Amino acid sequence: MVLHMPPRGRERDRASGVPRRPAQPLPPAPTPRERPLGTIGLLWALRTNPLLTWTRAHYREPILSGRSVLGDLVIVSEPSAIRHVLVDNAANYRKDDLQLRLLGPGLGGGLLTAEGDVWRAQRRALAPLFTPRLTERFRPAMQASAEWLAERLRRQRDGRRIDMAGEFSRATLDVLERTIFPQGLGGEPTKFIEAVTRYFDTAGRIEPFDILGLPDWAPRFGRNRAAPALAFFGEAVEAMIETARRNAASGATANAPDLMSLLLAAADPETGRGLGDAEVRANILTFIGAGHETTANALTWATYLLATHPEWRERAEAEVDAAGALDPEHLPIVRAIVDEALRLYPPAASLSREAIGPDRVADLRIRPGARVVISPWLLHRHERLWRDPGAFDPGRFLPGRREEIDRFAYLPFGAGPRICIGAGFALQEAVVILAAMLREFRFDPAPGHVVEPIQRVTLRPKNGMPMILRKRQASGGAGFFS
Ligand code: HEM
Known part of the structure; x- marks a missing residue:
């Protein structure tokens, strides 16, 4: 794969013409293609890394449509058209078949x-578990997970090469255990991480057979390799359900709601209908899958971006040192860094829908069955919507400038009725954990490792993110306190 790492950015600020400080290398991203791929190339790219399919036009044009092996396809990167699909006419769009096959x-x-x-x-x-009030109540648990990770790193020697993608995965799984799954995950956390990684890596590949619409019994080789991970999940989930039922029967109720008890007690107030066993199981896996890899990826990318942008790292360290408690309200720079990492590397890089009935999006006629793709990856790097789209500049998200961003130009958590239920939870968690890292450690890029974003359900670094650990105390970091 060709990585887009130009040695220099533009010499002058596009808007003001003012000479800029020497430009830094842009964070890694695939070079946009000049022309669309043919069928075989497209099937190959979708299976290996869907980011490789985008052409220059995708980064420039508000809407592109056409027919391909994927059927009628419309790529929408125009904020008001996105609003139409995700909010105003959301009832006309459902999750598309490819996504359902991938996650099914x-x-x-x-x-x-x-x-x-x-x-x-x-x-x-499940909404009661994610109110702003409850999210705030989860903050001490998130701080405890951050401390747990800090303690793991304190035990490592200065200068050690550590895979931070793995470390953040452990920490975000630990957060889930301390918050929405207080009765435990029913399995060894390391095994959980291995199983989740394996699941996304195998089941999460877009198989040519799925695109071609072959029936489910036709073999999907990647999907078969996911079988051991699914078997592991099955056993773990059974153990979790059993513990939750035992607790409920013995009257041992937690003082805050948790996911299992809400799932088991769930009955729709309007219909009185409860959730079946299969729905309970699917939701446990959904919350582990959607609630841990995504935030871990955001933290991994933020840490890498800071390692390659020391001026922002210093600003963030100064803010954290001055703040004392790890309270997101007093950490606007850390929050802006998380937001900017989510812009450049949105963990959910692509949202796709299928039109149920006919519709009109901007000037385009949408036929029933058309696949409408809204790609946060493209949108967040779109030339019409962002200045220096490929550059890391958390300043865009600081108060004063953040208000300039169109709500529908920035969609790390989606929008409309299907917006991420865990958005507030994830942002608080990412800020708390990143701040805890900044307070004590510095991470430098590992020599010889090529960082490459790859889309496998979530957008993650290919082959993890090895980094060199530096303890700020040992390296003489300013303002260190524990
Ligand atoms: C940085 C972290 C996260 C990102 C970037 C993210 C992103 C997203 C996005 C874009 C969607 C909408 C998908 C669509 O419209 O097709 C979504 C949905 C969802 N997310 Fe997240 N998410 C994150 C963290 C979490 C967390 C922490 C949880 C739970 C603990 C969670 C649980 C869910 C669930 C259950 C849905 C489905 C909601 C529905 O359809 O009603 N996510 N997420």
């Missing part, structure tokens, strides 16, 4: 993939 084996029937009344009942049942 483990997550099918859970909140992420359900539709209609089933989705509504689940969303209503």
Whole structure:
């Protein structure tokens, strides 16, 4: 794969013509193609890394449509058209078949993939777990996970090469255990991480057979390799359900709601309908899958971006040192860094829908069955919407400038009724953990490692993110305190 790492950015600020400080290398991203891929190339790219399919035109044009092996395809990167699809006429769009096939084996029937009344009942049942008040109540638990990770790193020697993608995965899984799954995950956390990684890496590949619409019994080799991970999840989930039922029977109720008890007690207030066992299982996996890899990726990319932009790292360290407690409200720079990492490397890099009935998006006629793709990856790097789209500049998200960003030009958590239920939870968690890292450690890029974004359900660094650990105390970092 060709990585887009030009040695220099533009010499002058496009708007003001003012000479800029020497430009830094742009964060890694595939070079846009000059021309669209043919069928074989497209199938290959979709399977290996869908980011490789985008052409220069995708980064420039508001809407592109055409026919391909994927059927009628419309790529929408125009904020008001996105608003139309995700909000104003959301009822005309459902999750598309490819996405359902991709996530179906483990997550099918859970909140992420359900539709209609089933989705509504689940969303209503689980919403109480993600109110702003409860998210705030989870903050000490997130701080405890951050401390747990810091303690792991303190035990390592200065200068050691550590895979931070793995470390953040452990920490975000630990957060889930301390918050929405307080009765534990029913399995060894390391095994969980291995199983989740394996699941996304195998089941999460877009198989040519899926695109060509072959029936489910036709072999998907990647999907077969996901079988051991699914078997592991199955056993773990059974153990979790059993523990939750035992707790409920013995009257041992937690003082805050948790996911398992809400799932088991869930009955839709309007219909009285409860969730079936299969729905409970799918939701446990959904929340583990959607709630841990995504935030871990955001933290991994933020840490890498700071390692390659020392001026922002110093500003963030100064803010954290002055703030004392790890309280997101007093950490606007850390928050802006998380937001900018989510812009450049949105963990959910592509949202796709299928039109149910005919529609009109901007000037374009949409036929029933058309696949409408809204790609946060493209949108966040779109030339019409962002200045220096490929550059890392958390300043865009600082108060004063952040208000200039169109709500529908920045969609790390989606929008409309299917917006991420865990958005507030994830942002608080990412800020708390990143701040805890900044307070004590510095991470430098590992020599010889090529960083490459790859889309496998989530957008993650290919082959992890090895980094060199530096302890700020040892390296004489300013303002260190523990
Ligand atoms: C940085 C972290 C995260 C990112 C970038 C992210 C992104 C997203 C996006 C874009 C969607 C909408 C998908 C669509 O419209 O097709 C979504 C949905 C969802 N997310 Fe997240 N998410 C994150 C963290 C979390 C967390 C922490 C949880 C739970 C603990 C979670 C649970 C879910 C669920 C259950 C849905 C489905 C909601 C529905 O359809 O009603 N996510 N997420």
